[in-house]
Amino acid sequence: MIRPLHWTLIASFMVFVFGPSCSSSSESSQNQNPRLAPAQPNRTSELAQAMRDIDVELQSVMAVLSAGEEATDFRLTEHDFSKLQPTDSTMLVVGFQALSIAFSSHVSNFNRTPSKETYMAVVGGCVSCHQKACPGPLERIAKRRLPDALD
Numbered sequence: 001m002i003r004p005l006h007w008t009l010i011a012s013f014m015v016f017v018f019g020p021s022c023s024s025s026s027e028s029s030q031n032q033n034p035r036l037a038p039a040q041p042n043r044t045s046e047l048a049q050a051m052r053d054i055d056v057e058l059q060s061v062m063a064v065l066s067a068g069e070e071a072t073d074f075r076l077t078e079h080d081f082s083k084l085q086p087t088d089s090t091m092l093v094v095g096f097q098a099l100s101i102a103f104s105s106h107v108s109n110f111n112r113t114p115s116k117e118t119y120m121a122v123v124g125g126c127v128s129c130h131q132k133a134c135p136g137p138l139e140r141i142a143k144r145r146l147p148d149a150l151d
């Protein structure tokens, strides 16, 4: 038997886990007014899942590069973001397609020549699109920059 209090806790947990992807990270939104729970919590969209996956890949590459090692054996998955379903269509801002194409070319350059420079160009591609389409994760993306990068 699940009593009503438990449902409240479960509902708050769902809002935390499935909250809008483009809002700021949970660390910085803790002090803001609580948001109303959506009637139907969103499931992770194809686009959001691809973002999470490539973010994990970036973290592995970054670990190697910041240890001063070569990333020669690393490849990033070549997603076509413009073909993936977003959480909602407001995310497909004007220029989204062009930003996706630019991003894909950074990824293929990295895959051809994995290096600090091509890695940083990929991170730059994340930032360019997020400044327009989805500012929430920018803080997290900033952590993927290499501290001693030359750009």
Ligand code: HEC
Residues within 6 Å of the ligand: 020, 021, 022, 045, 046, 047, 048, 049, 051, 052, 054, 055, 058, 081, 085, 086, 087, 088, 091, 092, 096, 099, 100, 103, 122, 123, 125, 126, 127, 129, 130, 133, 134, 137, 140, 141
């Ligand atoms: C062409 C535009 C574009 C590029 C390039 C891009 N993003 Fe995104 N990103 C988005 C959009 C739009 C969303 C919201 C997706 C959704 O909720 O459906 C998003 C969502 C995210 C999220 C939140 C996913 C979640 O948990 O809901 C993270 C983290 C993220 N992106 C990281 C990255 C990283 C890291 C890169 C570079 C490797 C990157 N993004 C490149 C547009 C972009």
